[in-house]
Amino acid sequence: MAKILNVQNLKKSYNSGSKKLTVLQDINFSVEEKESFAIVGPSGSGKTTLLGLCAGLDQSESGTIELCGSNLSSLSEDQRAILRNEKVGFVFQNFQLLPTLTALENVAVPLELRGEKNAMKISMELLEKVGLSDRHDHYPSQLSGGEQQRVALARAFSNKPSILFADEPTGNLDEETGKKVIELLLNLNKESGTTLVIVTHDVELARKTQRILKLKGGKILEMQSVNNG
Template structure:
């Protein structure tokens, strides 16, 4: 099984006044292509920072990240953006839909960035998969939180990413709505064969993945294999 993500001795610090704040220290792990993987830990443990470094949204201070066989620290910002556009999908806690675009247009954006044809046709099919075919011409402000996150799911899978990063995907949803979104996420992921990396404080969600990495104080505490 090939490795889609290799993280080696990763470190990240920030200047805080005249002090240096260590957010991540000596973090190493790897993820197989097609695997489902959770990063868990208490608030402030470095989970979201780690996700940003793995996805090339930020640069490391120490260590290396290889994503899809490419060393991210050897790329400039534009090159990292191109790699993300080609290989990476995102789902965020606060949905991050474009407010001036309809659900259909939001889902079509990654396809248009990739120069695909029939973008609205593909987007409409994906919205049907997440049960929103009747809401495709609605704007985010006209949709509930659960509906917005389902649009975000459809958008994330629209560009057929090699790897999908989900940062607290149910964090802004009630438990029942969150459960439906999680089921959709795993169903779509299984169908697409995408590698899925979830950052969450919700152990019930984490236990649906094949492996769990636990962080505390910016360090790896344990790594567990799940018997799924």
């Protein structure tokens, strides 16, 4: 299997007043194509920072990240944006839907940015897959949290990403709704053959992936393979 994400000797610090705060150091791991991979750890362990670096949303201080065959540090901001638009999907804890657009229009945004002629048709099919075709004309404020996250899932898969990054996808949902969203995410992921990288506090969710990377204090504590039968 080819590596879709390869992280070597990664370090990230922030200036906090007069101090330098190291958030991540000595981070080395890789993720293979079509693998499902979880990043877990306590609050403040650097999980979300690591996800942002891997997705090219932020830049590291030192070390290299190769994503979909490109070395992120050698790309300009515009080139990284193009790579994300073409190859990467995102699901966030707070849904990140555009409040002035309907569910259908939210899903269609990445497709329209790419100049897809059948954006609305494809978006409607995706809403059908997440069980929301009957709510296509509703705005985010008219949808429950679980419904908003399902719209976000449909949008994340709309550009047929090679890799999907999910940051605490069930963080704002109750347990039952969270379980449904996870089932949907894993099913869509399997169906489309996407690589999945999830940041989560949820141990049960992490155990549904193939490998778990545990972070503590900005360092890798352990890497664990999961046997899902």
